[in-house]
Amino acid sequence: MKKILILGAGQSTPSLISYLLNEAKENNWFVTVCDMNLELAKQRVNGHPNGIALEFDVNDAAMRNKLIEESDIVVNLLAPVFQYLIALDCLNFGKHCVTASYENLRVAELHKDAVRKGILILNEMGLDPGIDHMSAMALINKIREKGGYVKSFISYGGGLPAPEVKSNPFNYCITWNPRNVVMAGESGALYKEQGKQKVISYQQVFNRTWEVDIEGVGTFEAYPNRDSLIYEKIFNVKKTETMVRATLRYPGWGETWAQIVKLGLPTENFKIPNLHQKTYAEYIDMFLPLNISGTKIETKTANYLGISPTGKIMNNLRWLGLFSDEKIGGKVSTSAEVMTDLLRKKLPLPSGGRDLVILAHEVIAKYPKEKREEKIVSTLVEYGDPHGDTAIAKTVGLPAAIAAKLILQNKLPLSGCYIPTHPSVYVPVMAELKKLGLKFKEKIQKIK
Template structure:
């Protein structure tokens, strides 16, 4: 019997847990699911003979380390800042580690030690990052194998609401960690276009939204994502004139979120007392009116829009013009905004989300310039078995199976860009209707 330990039972864990439990009898696995919320764990594992709940405080060293010592493989779906404490334990006890999160500077420092320990730490093994790396590398390697010379690479991905459930002015609902939504883009973005390195600050990220056409969906907006340049070496495309990774949203979202950023409501450093503070006072804290006016007029004036504009409707919908008292104790602006996003943009039980991913690669072969589009659209079932949970969780589950079947000999700190990983994972994902369509121009 092989033991798998999963840290984190939140939104993205549902499909992973389902996959592990479905495979457990045949693969002879036992799964321990650890989270601080026992009821949440039990809601995910049911009464399965093959699963054990472990409700612990992740910062309880003794409890955490005991769980890690007793397992064969660790999967972490914790908030990104907590991965490092799990990673250090996995290194100490020589356990393989899988996570969907980005490789961070702290774990990068352990790179040599991970290799020496002979264990595999596979990061970025979820959706974005994850499926994007695997599908992109399969295309890149295929083009190169046929003698093609790539000169432009653009990759787009977004967790969106399905058109059937798209019923609010934001054209958006929360299908993953709301904190990540609030903080998305806060570090700005760096990418390369036509030979020039472009940098966008957070304040200008959303007002530079551009449009792409996605087959079957029409127009979607995109904004560059983090530091694209860091992946040029990983993809072995260091000499490209254009290289960009970007996030997809429906156009209205970007317009509204740009207003939220301009109002300073995503700041996450200074705490303010909210017990007597109304939402409209909070939302206009940085706005100095040109003349005596109410919050709605002040906000419209500050943003340079009409009081009847779509942006003002969005801000109203989110609750920024409400006279209700916030009453959340001491909070940062981002903390208050997260509370609103979680409550105002939540998915209802029957709502369906949607994952859209598209790669656009321009290359030359036999003196013929070609543009390739490869795209994937995956729909969720409801507000629990979401497309987000599916696309984050299933790659982790498939990777866990490959490791426990001894089909992976790789060691060290990696992201999934190698054929021995992406080929079997992408092949099995197709069984779950996660597949790519291709077109050429």
């Protein structure tokens, strides 16, 4: 009996776990689901005869090593900071590993060792990163097969509440790890537009937004995401004049979040003593210079930011509770942890509400022999089930689950460290996702 070890049972895992439990029943496999929260792990397993839930501390090396050694494959959904640790353990014990987070550079350096061990360490098998890479590669290869090349590549991704959900002034709900929302944009952005490289600092990312229309859904706001230029090499598209990867939000998100960044709240560079004992107003005051005019914390904040004390942005900050006399509480030691807890409390997906996932590629393809160009828009729009799995859970969890199944069935003939840009990975995974209803719609427009 082959054994699957799943590390982490958080918001992105329900679809992954249920998929692998169903496959375990069909294939005589066994699934062990581990999480710090035992009750959550039990909820995910839901009494399935081919599964068990365990309380798990990733820092317990003896337990971690025992579980990995006894498994055939590890699906790691823990925080990215643990990616290298788990990959190294899998390498030591000769076990395959699948993750949904961005590939750590130290993990990538394990490639030759993984080849020698004959194991596959497959990273970025989620939504973004994951489905975005796989769908992009499928589209790019289709263009190549027709004798063309990519002249412009713009990719958008977003996990959002459905348009009908109007539960807060931010038009946003937490359906995945809130830390990722808090720390978004921290690396700034690097991209290419009309042949020119563009660099945006963290402080300016949320000020440099633009409108994007998604057919059948509505108008969104986009901001550039990380280093887009590395994808020229990853996707092997060396003739691009434009290469941009961007994140989608509802209009208005950027103007408020830009001020939160200006205050310096999304930082985890240092631990602040006794932070949990402070009120939110005292917390904000720590980030303001001493010489800022004003007697009330709201006035001082507005003066520092150079915004209206009665405008929309200040109302949003006030709604979050950032000027309140409520104690922060909890187990927080960094400013980013305060903001993470605050977003989790203030921006939940309401009961009965749906979330929404959007992935869209806007590609201009050039066909030299035919002397023509065309614009291809390839879009995935997926809504969550208000009484079942969220769209985030489906789109993040299913790619990793499918990959794990294919590895156990010896249908992924690779060894080493990979992301899903290899056809051996993305062709079968995208085919299975399509069967499960996760499919892209293409619209092609002739340019000249």
